[in-house]
Amino acid sequence: MINPSYAVILGVLLFSVGLYGALRSTNAVRILMCIELMLNAVNLVFVAFSRLRPEAMIAGQVFAIFIMAVAAAEAAVGLAIILQIVRQRGVVYMDKINLLKG
Protein backbone atom coordinates (compact mmCIF):
# COMPACT_ATOMS: atom_id res chain seq x y z
CA MET A 1 0.00 0.00 0.00
CA ILE A 2 1.23 3.43 -0.82
CA ASN A 3 -0.01 6.96 -0.35
CA PRO A 4 0.15 8.94 -3.62
CA SER A 5 0.24 12.21 -1.65
CA TYR A 6 3.90 11.54 -0.98
CA ALA A 7 4.48 11.51 -4.72
CA VAL A 8 2.70 14.86 -5.02
CA ILE A 9 5.06 16.32 -2.42
CA LEU A 10 8.01 14.74 -4.20
CA GLY A 11 6.85 16.36 -7.43
CA VAL A 12 6.67 19.78 -5.78
CA LEU A 13 10.16 19.38 -4.34
CA LEU A 14 11.61 18.14 -7.62
CA PHE A 15 10.03 21.07 -9.42
CA SER A 16 11.59 23.54 -7.03
CA VAL A 17 14.97 21.82 -7.34
CA GLY A 18 14.70 22.20 -11.10
CA LEU A 19 13.58 25.80 -10.69
CA TYR A 20 16.61 26.50 -8.53
CA GLY A 21 18.92 25.02 -11.13
CA ALA A 22 17.26 26.77 -14.03
CA LEU A 23 17.52 30.14 -12.30
CA ARG A 24 21.02 29.59 -11.02
CA SER A 25 22.80 28.16 -14.04
CA THR A 26 24.17 30.20 -16.87
CA ASN A 27 25.14 27.24 -19.02
CA ALA A 28 22.34 26.92 -21.54
CA VAL A 29 22.58 23.12 -21.70
CA ARG A 30 22.25 22.92 -17.93
CA ILE A 31 19.24 25.21 -17.98
CA LEU A 32 17.58 22.89 -20.50
CA MET A 33 18.35 19.91 -18.26
CA CYS A 34 16.72 21.64 -15.32
CA ILE A 35 13.67 22.44 -17.44
CA GLU A 36 13.45 18.74 -18.26
CA LEU A 37 13.52 18.00 -14.53
CA MET A 38 10.67 20.45 -13.99
CA LEU A 39 8.59 18.84 -16.74
CA ASN A 40 9.28 15.48 -15.15
CA ALA A 41 8.08 16.77 -11.80
CA VAL A 42 4.84 17.88 -13.41
CA ASN A 43 4.45 14.40 -14.86
CA LEU A 44 4.94 12.96 -11.41
CA VAL A 45 2.19 15.15 -9.98
CA PHE A 46 -0.14 14.23 -12.83
CA VAL A 47 0.35 10.51 -12.23
CA ALA A 48 0.01 10.89 -8.47
CA PHE A 49 -3.24 12.80 -8.77
CA SER A 50 -4.56 10.33 -11.29
CA ARG A 51 -3.89 7.66 -8.69
CA LEU A 52 -5.67 9.70 -6.02
CA ARG A 53 -8.77 9.99 -8.18
CA PRO A 54 -9.58 6.58 -9.58
CA GLU A 55 -12.07 7.91 -12.13
CA ALA A 56 -9.30 10.06 -13.65
CA MET A 57 -6.74 7.26 -13.64
CA ILE A 58 -6.19 7.09 -17.38
CA ALA A 59 -6.63 10.78 -18.17
CA GLY A 60 -3.75 11.78 -15.93
CA GLN A 61 -1.44 9.25 -17.52
CA VAL A 62 -2.44 10.33 -21.02
CA PHE A 63 -1.63 13.92 -20.11
CA ALA A 64 1.74 12.78 -18.85
CA ILE A 65 2.35 11.20 -22.25
CA PHE A 66 1.53 14.49 -23.97
CA ILE A 67 3.93 16.30 -21.68
CA MET A 68 6.62 13.77 -22.59
CA ALA A 69 6.02 14.49 -26.29
CA VAL A 70 6.27 18.24 -25.70
CA ALA A 71 9.40 17.75 -23.60
CA ALA A 72 11.05 15.77 -26.37
CA ALA A 73 10.19 18.48 -28.90
CA GLU A 74 11.43 21.19 -26.57
CA ALA A 75 14.72 19.42 -25.93
CA ALA A 76 15.29 18.86 -29.65
CA VAL A 77 14.63 22.47 -30.64
CA GLY A 78 16.45 23.89 -27.65
CA LEU A 79 19.56 21.83 -28.23
CA ALA A 80 19.54 22.71 -31.92
CA ILE A 81 19.41 26.40 -31.02
CA ILE A 82 22.21 25.99 -28.49
CA LEU A 83 24.29 24.15 -31.08
CA GLN A 84 23.81 26.99 -33.51
CA ILE A 85 24.69 29.61 -30.89
CA VAL A 86 27.85 27.70 -30.02
CA ARG A 87 28.81 27.51 -33.68
CA GLN A 88 28.22 31.17 -34.30
CA ARG A 89 29.45 32.76 -31.11
CA GLY A 90 31.47 30.09 -29.39
CA VAL A 91 29.81 30.37 -25.97
CA VAL A 92 27.07 28.52 -24.12
CA TYR A 93 26.75 30.94 -21.26
CA MET A 94 23.54 32.87 -21.27
CA ASP A 95 25.15 35.98 -19.82
CA LYS A 96 27.71 36.01 -22.63
CA ILE A 97 25.01 36.07 -25.29
CA ASN A 98 24.48 39.81 -25.10
CA LEU A 99 24.46 40.93 -28.69
CA LEU A 100 21.36 43.05 -28.14
CA LYS A 101 22.59 44.58 -24.90
CA GLY A 102 23.06 48.32 -25.17
Place this chain on the structure above:
Amino acid sequence: MSFLDAFVRALPTLGLFTLAAIILVSGFMVSRARRITHAAFFMVLAFTGVAGVFILLGADFLGAAQVLIYVGAIAVMFLFAIMVSDLKELSDNPRGTAAATTAGGSSGAAASAARPDGSPSPRGAWSVLSGLVALGFAGFVLAALAKAGLPAVEVPAASGLPTTAPIGRALFTTFLLPFEVASIVLLAALVGAIVIAAREGGGEAEAKAGPPPTSAAGGGKGDAA
Protein backbone atom coordinates in the same frame (compact mmCIF):
# COMPACT_ATOMS: atom_id res chain seq x y z
CA MET B 1 4.54 -12.66 11.44
CA SER B 2 2.53 -9.53 12.03
CA PHE B 3 5.76 -7.57 12.09
CA LEU B 4 6.67 -9.11 8.76
CA ASP B 5 3.25 -8.22 7.45
CA ALA B 6 3.65 -4.63 8.51
CA PHE B 7 7.08 -4.53 6.94
CA VAL B 8 5.78 -5.87 3.65
CA ARG B 9 2.95 -3.37 3.69
CA ALA B 10 5.37 -0.53 4.36
CA LEU B 11 7.79 -1.68 1.70
CA PRO B 12 6.37 0.42 -1.18
CA THR B 13 6.43 3.52 0.99
CA LEU B 14 10.03 2.83 1.95
CA GLY B 15 10.85 2.37 -1.71
CA LEU B 16 9.14 5.65 -2.52
CA PHE B 17 11.17 7.48 0.12
CA THR B 18 14.41 5.93 -1.12
CA LEU B 19 13.60 6.90 -4.68
CA ALA B 20 12.63 10.38 -3.52
CA ALA B 21 16.00 10.83 -1.84
CA ILE B 22 17.81 9.64 -4.97
CA ILE B 23 15.72 11.88 -7.24
CA LEU B 24 16.11 15.01 -5.14
CA VAL B 25 19.84 14.59 -4.54
CA SER B 26 20.60 13.88 -8.19
CA GLY B 27 18.27 16.67 -9.28
CA PHE B 28 20.19 19.00 -7.03
CA MET B 29 23.47 17.71 -8.41
CA VAL B 30 22.28 18.55 -11.93
CA SER B 31 22.67 22.18 -11.02
CA ARG B 32 25.74 21.75 -8.81
CA ALA B 33 27.93 19.27 -10.68
CA ARG B 34 31.07 20.96 -11.94
CA ARG B 35 31.15 19.21 -15.29
CA ILE B 36 28.22 19.42 -17.62
CA THR B 37 28.63 15.75 -18.55
CA HIS B 38 28.29 14.78 -14.91
CA ALA B 39 25.16 16.90 -14.72
CA ALA B 40 23.76 15.00 -17.69
CA PHE B 41 24.35 11.69 -15.96
CA PHE B 42 22.80 12.94 -12.75
CA MET B 43 19.81 13.92 -14.86
CA VAL B 44 19.66 10.34 -16.13
CA LEU B 45 19.68 9.09 -12.54
CA ALA B 46 16.83 11.42 -11.61
CA PHE B 47 14.82 10.29 -14.64
CA THR B 48 15.34 6.65 -13.73
CA GLY B 49 14.17 7.34 -10.20
CA VAL B 50 11.04 9.00 -11.53
CA ALA B 51 10.42 5.93 -13.67
CA GLY B 52 10.61 3.87 -10.50
CA VAL B 53 8.06 6.11 -8.81
CA PHE B 54 5.77 5.75 -11.82
CA ILE B 55 5.93 1.98 -11.51
CA LEU B 56 5.31 2.19 -7.76
CA LEU B 57 2.22 4.28 -8.49
CA GLY B 58 0.91 1.62 -10.83
CA ALA B 59 1.64 3.47 -14.06
CA ASP B 60 3.65 0.73 -15.67
CA PHE B 61 3.35 1.98 -19.23
CA LEU B 62 4.50 5.44 -18.20
CA GLY B 63 7.44 3.98 -16.35
CA ALA B 64 8.55 2.13 -19.45
CA ALA B 65 7.95 5.19 -21.60
CA GLN B 66 9.93 7.29 -19.16
CA VAL B 67 12.91 4.97 -19.46
CA LEU B 68 12.64 4.79 -23.25
CA ILE B 69 12.00 8.47 -23.93
CA TYR B 70 13.91 10.30 -21.22
CA VAL B 71 16.75 7.95 -20.43
CA GLY B 72 16.97 6.52 -23.90
CA ALA B 73 16.32 9.48 -26.15
CA ILE B 74 16.47 12.82 -24.38
CA ALA B 75 19.52 12.09 -22.27
CA VAL B 76 21.39 10.70 -25.26
CA MET B 77 20.41 13.81 -27.21
CA PHE B 78 21.86 15.97 -24.43
CA LEU B 79 25.08 13.98 -24.40
CA PHE B 80 25.34 14.21 -28.17
CA ALA B 81 24.78 17.94 -28.04
CA ILE B 82 27.46 18.31 -25.38
CA MET B 83 29.92 16.28 -27.40
CA VAL B 84 29.07 17.68 -30.83
CA SER B 85 29.32 21.25 -29.67
CA ASP B 86 32.63 20.36 -28.04
CA LEU B 87 31.80 21.69 -24.62
CA LYS B 88 34.21 19.52 -22.74
CA GLU B 89 36.19 22.40 -21.32
CA LEU B 90 33.03 24.02 -20.05
CA SER B 91 33.13 22.78 -16.50
CA ASP B 92 30.46 25.38 -15.86
CA ASN B 93 32.07 28.01 -13.81
CA PRO B 94 29.90 30.65 -15.27
CA ARG B 95 29.10 34.22 -14.41
CA GLY B 96 31.99 34.27 -12.00
CA THR B 97 34.41 32.87 -14.54
CA ALA B 98 36.43 36.02 -14.88
CA ALA B 99 36.60 36.54 -11.15
CA ALA B 100 37.58 32.95 -10.57
CA THR B 101 40.37 33.01 -13.12
CA THR B 102 41.78 36.24 -11.78
CA ALA B 103 41.67 34.74 -8.34
CA GLY B 104 43.65 31.86 -9.75
CA GLY B 105 41.33 29.25 -8.38
CA SER B 106 38.70 27.61 -10.52
CA SER B 107 36.88 25.86 -7.72
CA GLY B 108 33.18 26.48 -7.98
CA ALA B 109 32.81 26.99 -4.25
CA ALA B 110 35.47 29.68 -4.18
CA ALA B 111 34.00 31.34 -7.24
CA SER B 112 30.52 31.43 -5.81
CA ALA B 113 31.60 32.39 -2.32
CA ALA B 114 33.47 35.61 -2.76
CA ARG B 115 35.40 37.81 -5.08
CA PRO B 116 39.10 38.36 -4.53
CA ASP B 117 38.38 41.62 -2.81
CA GLY B 118 36.13 39.90 -0.32
CA SER B 119 32.79 41.23 -1.46
CA PRO B 120 30.26 38.57 -2.36
CA SER B 121 30.28 37.98 -6.09
CA PRO B 122 27.12 38.67 -8.06
CA ARG B 123 27.14 34.98 -8.97
CA GLY B 124 26.96 33.95 -5.32
CA ALA B 125 24.22 36.47 -4.65
CA TRP B 126 22.34 35.26 -7.68
CA SER B 127 22.71 31.66 -6.55
CA VAL B 128 21.34 32.50 -3.12
CA LEU B 129 18.51 34.47 -4.68
CA SER B 130 17.50 31.61 -6.94
CA GLY B 131 17.65 29.28 -3.96
CA LEU B 132 15.33 31.58 -2.07
CA VAL B 133 12.95 31.74 -5.03
CA ALA B 134 12.87 27.95 -5.30
CA LEU B 135 12.38 27.55 -1.54
CA GLY B 136 9.64 30.14 -1.58
CA PHE B 137 7.90 28.36 -4.41
CA ALA B 138 8.10 25.01 -2.63
CA GLY B 139 6.88 26.54 0.60
CA PHE B 140 4.00 28.29 -1.10
CA VAL B 141 2.80 25.20 -2.95
CA LEU B 142 3.26 22.91 0.05
CA ALA B 143 1.34 25.35 2.25
CA ALA B 144 -1.45 25.46 -0.31
CA LEU B 145 -1.48 21.66 -0.43
CA ALA B 146 -1.56 21.45 3.35
CA LYS B 147 -4.43 23.94 3.43
CA ALA B 148 -6.37 22.00 0.81
CA GLY B 149 -5.55 18.79 2.66
CA LEU B 150 -4.02 15.96 0.72
CA PRO B 151 -6.10 12.82 1.08
CA ALA B 152 -4.52 10.14 3.21
CA VAL B 153 -5.79 7.31 1.06
CA GLU B 154 -3.68 4.26 0.55
CA VAL B 155 -3.79 2.62 -2.82
CA PRO B 156 -2.20 -0.69 -3.70
CA ALA B 157 1.27 -0.13 -5.07
CA ALA B 158 1.93 -1.35 -8.56
CA SER B 159 -1.40 -3.03 -8.97
CA GLY B 160 -1.02 -5.84 -11.41
CA LEU B 161 -3.43 -4.34 -13.90
CA PRO B 162 -1.60 -3.30 -17.05
CA THR B 163 -2.43 0.24 -18.05
CA THR B 164 -1.29 -0.06 -21.66
CA ALA B 165 -4.60 -1.10 -23.15
CA PRO B 166 -6.70 1.57 -21.36
CA ILE B 167 -4.18 4.26 -22.31
CA GLY B 168 -4.26 3.20 -25.94
CA ARG B 169 -8.04 3.13 -25.93
CA ALA B 170 -8.19 6.60 -24.38
CA LEU B 171 -5.61 7.95 -26.81
CA PHE B 172 -7.62 6.86 -29.81
CA THR B 173 -11.07 7.78 -28.55
CA THR B 174 -11.29 10.56 -25.99
CA PHE B 175 -7.94 12.15 -26.71
CA LEU B 176 -7.78 11.55 -30.44
CA LEU B 177 -7.48 15.21 -31.41
CA PRO B 178 -4.78 16.07 -28.83
CA PHE B 179 -2.94 12.93 -29.90
CA GLU B 180 -2.87 14.00 -33.54
CA VAL B 181 -1.89 17.54 -32.59
CA ALA B 182 0.93 16.18 -30.43
CA SER B 183 2.22 14.07 -33.29
CA ILE B 184 2.20 17.07 -35.63
CA VAL B 185 3.97 19.17 -32.99
CA LEU B 186 6.59 16.49 -32.60
CA LEU B 187 7.13 16.20 -36.34
CA ALA B 188 7.33 19.96 -36.81
CA ALA B 189 9.70 20.35 -33.88
CA LEU B 190 12.04 17.63 -35.11
CA VAL B 191 12.10 18.97 -38.66
CA GLY B 192 12.66 22.45 -37.28
CA ALA B 193 15.45 21.23 -35.03
CA ILE B 194 17.15 19.58 -37.97
CA VAL B 195 16.80 22.71 -40.09
CA ILE B 196 18.24 24.86 -37.32
CA ALA B 197 21.08 22.52 -36.46
CA ALA B 198 22.03 21.75 -40.05
CA ARG B 199 22.29 25.37 -41.11
CA GLU B 200 25.87 26.37 -41.52
CA GLY B 201 26.84 28.64 -38.69
CA GLY B 202 29.40 30.84 -40.40
CA GLY B 203 32.02 28.46 -39.05
CA GLU B 204 34.39 26.18 -40.83
CA ALA B 205 32.63 23.11 -39.52
CA GLU B 206 30.96 21.80 -42.63
CA ALA B 207 31.45 23.20 -46.09
CA LYS B 208 28.68 21.12 -47.56
CA ALA B 209 25.38 22.88 -47.09
CA GLY B 210 23.14 21.34 -49.70
CA PRO B 211 22.66 17.59 -49.44
CA PRO B 212 23.11 16.94 -45.67
CA PRO B 213 19.96 18.75 -44.46
CA THR B 214 17.65 16.78 -46.73
CA SER B 215 19.17 13.44 -45.83
CA ALA B 216 19.18 14.35 -42.16
CA ALA B 217 15.55 15.44 -42.39
CA GLY B 218 14.66 12.11 -43.93
CA GLY B 219 16.35 10.30 -41.08
CA GLY B 220 14.61 12.48 -38.52
CA LYS B 221 11.23 11.78 -39.99
CA GLY B 222 12.01 8.10 -39.90
CA ASP B 223 12.83 8.46 -36.21
CA ALA B 224 9.65 10.36 -35.52
CA ALA B 225 7.42 7.87 -37.23
